[in-house]
Amino acid sequence: METTQQTESKIIELKPFTDEMVVNMGPQHPSTHGVLRLELRLDGEVVREAIPHIGYLHRCFEKHSENLSYPQIIPFTDRMDYVAAMNQNWGFCLAVEKLMAADESKDFAIPERAEYLRVLICELNRIASHLLSFGTYGMDIGAFTPFLYAFRDRERLLLLFEKICGARLTYNYIRIGGVSEIIPMEPGSIDEQNYLDEIESFLDYFEPKIDEYNDLLTSNSIFSERTMGVAVMSAEMALSYGATGPNIRGSGVDWDLRRDEPYSIYDRFDFDVPVAKDIPELGAVVGDCWSRYKVRMDEMKESVRIVRQILAEGLPDGPVMADLKAVRPPKGEIYFRSEAPRGELGFYIVSDGTPKPVRLKGRSPCFSALSALQELSRGLMVADIIAIIGSIDIVMGEVDR
Amino acid sequence: MDKYIRNIYKGVYTVLVGMRVTIRQFFEPNVTHQYPYQHDFEKKQNVREIPKGYRGQLYNRIEDCIGCKKCELICPVDCITITGDKLPKGEQLWDSMNVVHLKDGREVIGIIEGDDKKIMSEDSMTITNITTRLGSQEVIDRLEASGDESRTETFSTEEVSRVVTRNPVVFYLDQFDIDMSLCMYCGLCTEVCPTQCLVMKDSLEGIEYSSFDRTDLIFNFDKQEMYDKDEAENTEAAD
Numbered sequence: 001m002e003t004t005q006q007t008e009s010k011i012i013e014l015k016p017f018t019d020e021m022v023v024n025m026g027p028q029h030p031s032t033h034g035v036l037r038l039e040l041r042l043d044g045e046v047v048r049e050a051i052p053h054i055g056y057l058h059r060c061f062e063k064h065s066e067n068l069s070y071p072q073i074i075p076f077t078d079r080m081d082y083v084a085a086m087n088q089n090w091g092f093c094l095a096v097e098k099l100m101a102a103d104e105s106k107d108f109a110i111p112e113r114a115e116y117l118r119v120l121i122c123e124l125n126r127i128a129s130h131l132l133s134f135g136t137y138g139m140d141i142g143a144f145t146p147f148l149y150a151f152r153d154r155e156r157l158l159l160l161f162e163k164i165c166g167a168r169l170t171y172n173y174i175r176i177g178g179v180s181e182i183i184p185m186e187p188g189s190i191d192e193q194n195y196l197d198e199i200e201s202f203l204d205y206f207e208p209k210i211d212e213y214n215d216l217l218t219s220n221s222i223f224s225e226r227t228m229g230v231a232v233m234s235a236e237m238a239l240s241y242g243a244t245g246p247n248i249r250g251s252g253v254d255w256d257l258r259r260d261e262p263y264s265i266y267d268r269f270d271f272d273v274p275v276a277k278d279i280p281e282l283g284a285v286v287g288d289c290w291s292r293y294k295v296r297m298d299e300m301k302e303s304v305r306i307v308r309q310i311l312a313e314g315l316p317d318g319p320v321m322a323d324l325k326a327v328r329p330p331k332g333e334i335y336f337r338s339e340a341p342r343g344e345l346g347f348y349i350v351s352d353g354t355p356k357p358v359r360l361k362g363r364s365p366c367f368s369a370l371s372a373l374q375e376l377s378r379g380l381m382v383a384d385i386i387a388i389i390g391s392i393d394i395v396m397g398e399v400d401r
Numbered sequence: 402m403d404k405y406i407r408n409i410y411k412g413v414y415t416v417l418v419g420m421r422v423t424i425r426q427f428f429e430p431n432v433t434h435q436y437p438y439q440h441d442f443e444k445k446q447n448v449r450e451i452p453k454g455y456r457g458q459l460y461n462r463i464e465d466c467i468g469c470k471k472c473e474l475i476c477p478v479d480c481i482t483i484t485g486d487k488l489p490k491g492e493q494l495w496d497s498m499n500v501v502h503l504k505d506g507r508e509v510i511g512i513i514e515g516d517d518k519k520i521m522s523e524d525s526m527t528i529t530n531i532t533t534r535l536g537s538q539e540v541i542d543r544l545e546a547s548g549d550e551s552r553t554e555t556f557s558t559e560e561v562s563r564v565v566t567r568n569p570v571v572f573y574l575d576q577f578d579i580d581m582s583l584c585m586y587c588g589l590c591t592e593v594c595p596t597q598c599l600v601m602k603d604s605l606e607g608i609e610y611s612s613f614d615r616t617d618l619i620f621n622f623d624k625q626e627m628y629d630k631d632e633a634e635n636t637e638a639a640d
Contacts (some may be wrong), residue, residue, distance in 0.1 A: 072477040075587035145423055152432050159449075166456040166601070172587045182588050183454035216419045221412040 020048065025385070027056050032389060033136065034396025036370075040382065050377040050385055052370055057400040065360040070096050070176055070327040073360070078170035080362065081398040084129035086122050086161070087340040088398075089174040094263060095336035095347035096176045096329060103330035108323060112316040113187065114178035115265045120310050121164065121173065123303040124199070127206070128157040129341035130296045130303075137293060137390035138217050141226055146217045153209060156202050163195060178321035187317040200311055203304055210300055218297060227290040228283045231376040231388045235287070241375075242368035245343025246299060247392055250276045250292030257339040269306050274298035289391035296393070328355050342366055342393060362401055366394040456586045457607025459579050461622040465500065465565055465598035468572050472590035472599050480583035481590065485574040500565040501528060501556065509554070513564065526564075527555045565596060574623050581610075582618040 021042045027035040035056035041049040061080065065073045077092045078085040097110065135150025158168045165173035166182055173180045185192050217223055233243070238251040248255055256273040258266040276284075276291035284290050331353040337346040343365025350359040369392040377385050434440070440448060451457075473481045499513045511528040591599050601607065612618055 068477055071589065072475065075477055075585055075589070078587075145419075149426075155432075159452075162455065163452045166452070166454045166588060166603070167586060170586065172589070180588075180592075182456075182592060183452075212422050216422045219415050220419050221408075221415040224415075 033394055036396055045381050047377050047380050047382060047385060050374055052373055054399050057396045061401040062360050065357060069355040075172045078172055079397060080401055081342060081395045082169055083132050083395055084125050084341045085171050086125035086173060090118055090122055091338040091340060091345040092347050093174050093176050094338055095334055095349055098336050099329040099334040099349055099351060102332055110322055111178055111318050111320060113318045114320045116310055116315050117179050118174055119265060120307060123306045124157055126303045126341045127300050128154050130300050133296055133393045140386045140390040141223055143217060146213060153206060160199060176327050177324040181320060196311055203307060207304055224290060227387055228288055229285050230289050230384050231380060232285055233287040233372060233376060241372040243372055244365045246295040247292055247343060247369050250295045251287040252276055257337060257344060263338055269309050271302045271306050289387045292391045340365060364398040364401060366398045370394050370399055451603055453603055455603035456588050457602040458581060458610055459584060460600055460602050461577060462598040463577060463622050465596045467596055468574050469595060471593045475589045475593050478583050478585050480580045482576060482578045484576040485572055487572050502562045503560050504562045525555055525557045527553060577622040578619055580619045582615050
C-alpha cells in the first residue's frame with residue numbers, strides 16, 4: 001500500500017503535464033515548402049517543441065564545388081534557391097569578381113551594360129520570388145485563389161527570362177565578368193527595344209495587380225486573424241538568429257544591403273526599404289507573421305520602381321562581358337554578401353590560385369531563418385506552425401544546399 | 402457583444418472586397434488550357450512560341466565537329482563522352498569546304514569564291530561545287546532540275562546567317578555520346594564550341610523527347626557511315 005502511493009507520487013512529479021504526443025510533419029507535406037520534416041512534441045494542440053530536421057535535399061554543393069572550376073559552379077548555384085536563381089548566380093559571381101579584383105595585375109571592369117542587365121533581371125526575379133511566396137502563403141492558410149493569380153503573373157515573368165537566357169527556372173545567366181551572351185541582344189536593336197517594351201507592358205499590368213492582391217488577401221479578415229500577432233519575432237531575436245532580408249525588416253530593423261552596403265550600381269537608383277510598423281487599428285504587431293508578409297508585398301512595388309528607372313534610362317551601349325581570358329583568381333579568401341529575395345546571401349571562397357576553389361561556403365538566409373522556428377513556435381497551436389513556415393519564406397534547396 | 406457583431410461585419414466585408422477581385426476574373430478568358438488535350442502544334446492552337454535560343458535537347462552536327470573536347474571539359478556533370486583518334490599521316494576524310502547557313506534554316510555546302518573570312522562584309526556570295534555530300538537535299542534537287550553543270554549558286558549576304566569553314570578532317574571520332582538524363586541544361590558546352598556545331602534545340606523536338614527507358618536518352622552523334630564508306634567498298638572488293 002505504501003509503495004504504490006510512493007510510485008504514484010513519483011509519476012506525478014516526473015510528468016507534470018498530460019502525455020506528450022510526437023507528430024511528424026513532413027517531409028512530404030504540402031505546406032512545408034519542400035522536404036522539411038518537423039518533429040512536433042504536442043501537449044494537446046499546443047506545440048511544446050517543434051524540431052526541424054533538415055538534410056533531405058542535401059546535394060553536397062560545397063564539397064562538389066571544390067572539384068569544379070568557377071564557371072562550372074554557377075549552374076549549381078541555380079539549384080540553391082531555385083525560386084530566385086538569378087540572384088544566386090549574381091551573389092556567387094560578385095564574390096568571385098571581388099576575389100579577382102584583389103589581383104592588381106589583371107585589370108578588368110564589369111561593363112555598364114552588364115550591370116544594368118543584372119539589376120534589371122534580378123529585380124524582376126525578386127518580384128517572381130515574392131509572388132511565389134505570396135501565392136503559397138495564401139494556399140497554406142487556406143486561400144487557393146491567390147496562388148493561381150500569383151502563378152498567372154509569374155508565368156509572364158518566366159517568359160521574359162526565357163527570352164533572355166533560354167531557361168525558365170535554372171537560368172545560368174549571370175557569369176563571372178558580365179552576363180551570358182547565349183542569346184545575343186545587340187545594343188539599340190529592335191530585339192532590345194521589343195524586350196524592354198515587353199517588360200514595360202508587364203509592369204503596367206502588374207502594378208495595379210499588387211493593390212488587387214492586397215484587397216484579395218492582405219486585408220482579408222480570415223487571413224489577418226490567423227497571421228496578425230502570431231509568432232512575434234522581436235528585433236533582438238531576429239538579430240541573434242541572423243535572420244535577414246524581409247524577415248528582419250518585418251521585425252522592424254531597417255537594414256537592406258542594397259542601400260546600406262551598395263554593391264553593383266544600386267547606389268544610382270532611388271528606392272525605399274519597406275520596414276514593418278505597428279498598425280493598431282488592424283491589430284498588426286511588429287515582428288508577427290503578417291508584418292513579414294506585408295514587407296514582401298511592399299518590396300514588390302519597390303522592385304517595380306527600380307525596374308522603371310532602368311527602363312527610363314535605357315540600357316547603355318557596349319559589351320556585356322568583361323575581357324577575361326580565364327577565371328583564375330589570386331591566392332586568398334573572400335566573403336561577399338548580397339541581398340537576395342530571402343535575405344543576405346553570402347559566399348566565402350578560399351582560393352589557392354588555381355581555377356578551382358579550395359573551399360566554398362554558402363551562407364544561406366533560409367537556414368538562419370529556419371533556425372528561429374523552434375523558438376517562434378513554442379507555445380503556439382499546430383495550425384500556427386503553418387503560418388510561421390510560410391511567413392519566413394524558406395526554400396529547402398537553399399537550406400540544405 | 403458589440404465587438405462580436407463588428408467582427409462578423411468586418412469578416413463579411415473583407416471577403417466581399419476579395420470577391421470583387423475574383424468576379425472580375427470570371428469574365429476574362431482562361432489563362433490555362435489542358436496540355437496535351439487542347440494542344441496542337443501543327444495548327445498552332447493553344448501553343449506559345451518557343452523562344453529562339455531556348456535550351457532544349459543537345460544536338461551535335463557531327464560534320465562540323467572538330468573533336469576539340471572543349472564541351473567534355475566544361476560540362477559540370479560529365480554527360481558528354483568523346484573518344485577518337487587521329488588518322489594516319491597524309492590521309493584526310495575530305496578537303497576544305499564552306500558551309501553556308503541560310504536564315505531560313507537551310508544549309509549549303511560548297512566552296513565560296515573569294516576570301517571566305519571577309520565574305521560576310523560583301524553584298525553577295527557565289528558558291529561553286531555545291532556537293533551532294535551531307536548537303537541540303539532540297540537545294541541539290543533544284544540544282545539538278547535546272548541542269549546546271551557547274552553547281553553554282555549566288556546568295557545575297559542578307560539571306561545568310563553565318564559561314565563556317567570546314568578544315569580538312571584528319572581525325573576520327575569513335576564516340577560522341579550525350580547522356581541527356583544527366584544533362585542539367587546549363588548551356589556551357591554550346592558557348593565554348595568553336596565551330597558552333599553543338600547546339601540546344603529550340604524547337605518542339607528539343608522539349609518533348611521523354612522516354613520510358615533511361616538508355617534511350619543516351620544519344621549517339623558519331624556517324625560511322627561517314628568513315629566506313631571506303632572500308633565497306635574495300636571489303637566488298639576483297640570478297
